[in-house]
Amino acid sequence: MVRTEISLFLRNAPGELGKLATMLAEAKINIDALTIQDASEYVQGLFRARGKSLKRIAPAASYGSMQKDSANYALIRLLVDNTDRAIDLLGKADYVFDIIPVIALEIDNRPGTLAGMAKKFGEEGININYVYGSALPRGKKSLFVFCPEDIELAARIFKED
Secondary structure, three states, rough: EEEEEEEEEEEOOOOOHHHHHHHHOOOOEEEEEEEEEEEHHHHHHHHHOOOOOOOOOOOOOOHHHHHHHHOOOEEEEEEEEHHHHHHHHHOOOOEEEEEEEEEEEEOOOOOOOHHHHHHHHOOOOOOOEEEEEEOOOOOEEEEEEEEEOHHHHHHHHOOOO
16 A cells, blocks of 8 residues: 655654654644654765755755764654644644655564565565564554555555455
């Protein structure tokens, strides 16, 4: 199933995740999935992928200052149950964010199920940029979020299941 993931930069400081989660909760927006990583790795990847110019991302930022500043931020990727409301709320609260289509799959929580999904991507020649997911121990289902290089092909393949 194609979903819209929100990627946002959050200050890497105590209480910031709590503020974000509280803001979403007060707006009755549920977080379906979430992952957090150090933003400096993400920023370095952007520069490698796009060269030294990030005009679409940060028009006035230089590589050196952006790389230094990124250590003070975390990159949060999340799926929510009401993306449009979340985007509106994040914009009004001046968060720096982007959206991207991803494949979110609810799969059986048993050995080999994730392997089968990953194998299917590989058999179709689709590279996975990143994946995150989780399940409760002894739970029957897991939710995994895949960011493939070819979202359209991945959506067609997994729509068949």
